Amino acid sequence: MQTELLIHANWMLPVDSRDSTLEHHSIAVDRGRIAAVLPRAEAETQIQAAQTVELPGHVLIPGLVNAHTHSPMTLLRGLADDLPLMTWLHEHIWPAEGRWVDTEFVADGTRLAALEMLRGGVTCFNDMYFYPEVTARVAAEAGMRVLAGMIVVDFPTRYAETADEYLHRGLELHDQYREHTLVRPAFAPHSPYAVSDAPLERVRTLADELEVPIHIHLHETRDEIQQSLRDHGQRPLARLDRMGMLGPQLVAIHMTQLEDAEIERLASTGSHVVHCPESNLKLASGFCPVARLLEAGVNVALGTDGAASNNDLDLLAEMRTAALLAKGVAGSASAVPATAALRMATLNGARALGLDDEIGSLEQGKAADIVALDLGSHSHQPLYNVCSQLVYTAASHRVSQVWVHGRQVIRDSHPLTLDEPGVIAAARDWQQRIRPAGESG
Numbered sequence: 001m002q003t004e005l006l007i008h009a010n011w012m013l014p015v016d017s018r019d020s021t022l023e024h025h026s027i028a029v030d031r032g033r034i035a036a037v038l039p040r041a042e043a044e045t046q047i048q049a050a051q052t053v054e055l056p057g058h059v060l061i062p063g064l065v066n067a068h069t070h071s072p073m074t075l076l077r078g079l080a081d082d083l084p085l086m087t088w089l090h091e092h093i094w095p096a097e098g099r100w101v102d103t104e105f106v107a108d109g110t111r112l113a114a115l116e117m118l119r120g121g122v123t124c125f126n127d128m129y130f131y132p133e134v135t136a137r138v139a140a141e142a143g144m145r146v147l148a149g150m151i152v153v154d155f156p157t158r159y160a161e162t163a164d165e166y167l168h169r170g171l172e173l174h175d176q177y178r179e180h181t182l183v184r185p186a187f188a189p190h191s192p193y194a195v196s197d198a199p200l201e202r203v204r205t206l207a208d209e210l211e212v213p214i215h216i217h218l219h220e221t222r223d224e225i226q227q228s229l230r231d232h233g234q235r236p237l238a239r240l241d242r243m244g245m246l247g248p249q250l251v252a253i254h255m256t257q258l259e260d261a262e263i264e265r266l267a268s269t270g271s272h273v274v275h276c277p278e279s280n281l282k283l284a285s286g287f288c289p290v291a292r293l294l295e296a297g298v299n300v301a302l303g304t305d306g307a308a309s310n311n312d313l314d315l316l317a318e319m320r321t322a323a324l325l326a327k328g329v330a331g332s333a334s335a336v337p338a339t340a341a342l343r344m345a346t347l348n349g350a351r352a353l354g355l356d357d358e359i360g361s362l363e364q365g366k367a368a369d370i371v372a373l374d375l376g377s378h379s380h381q382p383l384y385n386v387c388s389q390l391v392y393t394a395a396s397h398r399v400s401q402v403w404v405h406g407r408q409v410i411r412d413s414h415p416l417t418l419d420e421p422g423v424i425a426a427a428r429d430w431q432q433r434i435r436p437a438g439e440s441g
């Protein structure tokens with residue numbers, strides 16, 4: 001077989017049905033797709049490749065899927081820390097966004113986010129922010145896969161005035177990207193507390209028609225539940241259920257407040273949950289009952305949330321936090337083992353975003369979104385269990401090579417599609433504008 005690329009590595013975690021760890025295997029890549037996964041000895045006799053990459057001491061994993069973020073918010077990283085959600089949003093973040101967010105902010109912030117995510121092995125992200133057409137363009141230029149959120153909120157911003165205008169702009173984005181390899185549109189109404197019934201119902205109808213996911217913050221805090229009971233006489237999930245929004249298209253972000261019947265309802269409708277443990281911890285929002293959700297059969301993916309509440313976009317670190325936190329929350333050391341955490345950060349993310357036929361595992365026919373991490377250093381010795389090393393020990397600076405749809409975007413830990421010094425300079429420039437040096441927070 002002739003292929004464009006052949007990658008040899010010591011280990012591979014393909015995220016298959018058996019949670020296998022493959023030793024001395026190779027991946028053949030052709031026209032953006034995985035042409036074969038096979039033992040190295042067979043690859044050497046069967047594959048003629050235009051390019052061969054040798055990765056001794058490395059593990060290959062599927063590209064990580066950040067299933068919830070606000071990529072341009074990298075430019076607000078550290079602007080307001082150690083606050084609860086509503087104080088953080090109302091007194092700091094929304095005023096800053098009102099003043100600074102424009103197309104240039106979104107372009108520079110998305111570039112900074114793409115750099116951080118690619119360097120950390122994230123190849124696909126699900127985004128919710130103003131000017132999603134800019135995020136889509138910049139992500140595609142960086143060679144990243146993105147679900148660009150067609151956002152809706154009740155309040156006017158520079159981006160759009162009314163719910164109709166938000167939807168109109170979103171639908172233009174949908175038309176622009178309907179055939180793109182790397183960009184997919186998704187609806188992204190902010191939350192049940194920031195979007196009223198009529199636009200939510202419109203989103204539900206359009207999402208059915210266009211067959212795209214609905215990505216929404218949901219049950220993030222106890223206050224959100226109390227406010228919904230006061231304003232609507234229902235918990236937010238029940239309100240969405242009344243509007244027919246539960247189902248395989250629903251991607252519910254956070255879900256820290258859940259009753260048993262709600263877990264059952266999420267499972268029976270095939271709704272997805274995205275767990276953002278570090279953001280939930282930092283804002284003291286609550287604990288998502290991940291082990292109970294998984295046990296009930298709910299698909300649970302992982303997200304970082306934005307860099308203003310996390311304060312990074314490091315999905316490897318998020319995997320570790322998710323695995324550790326789940327044990328504390330469930331009171332069981334066997335809750336969310338390393339294999340489950342890796343699955344949440346890859347295949348479960350792909351499934352939540354409707355991309356599991358395309359990405360999320362290293363299998364023949366899927367897109368070649370592949371990440372290599374170097375496990376040769378002192379901190380990875382001795383190496384009894386590769387998945388354990390990846391989840392409990394590895395840090396993002398161990399990511400050495402990244403391919404997205406067969407295109408190499410990180411080589412020997414250096415970005416190939418982004419001008420790193422330029423991206424950093426732009427971020428420093430924004431800092432000077434937003435809070436000049438010498439001014440305190």
Ligand SMILES: CSC[C@H]1O[C@@H](n2cnc3c(O)ncnc32)[C@H](O)[C@@H]1O
Nearest residue numbers: 070093128129130151153190217306
């Ligand atoms: C409509 S664009 C997205 C909007 O969401 C805000 N945001 C960022 N993180 C969170 C969070 O954890 N909960 C609720 N809202 C969040 C962001 O600042 C944008 O305004």
Ligand SMILES: [Zn+2]
Nearest residue numbers: 069217305306
């Ligand atoms: Zn969020």
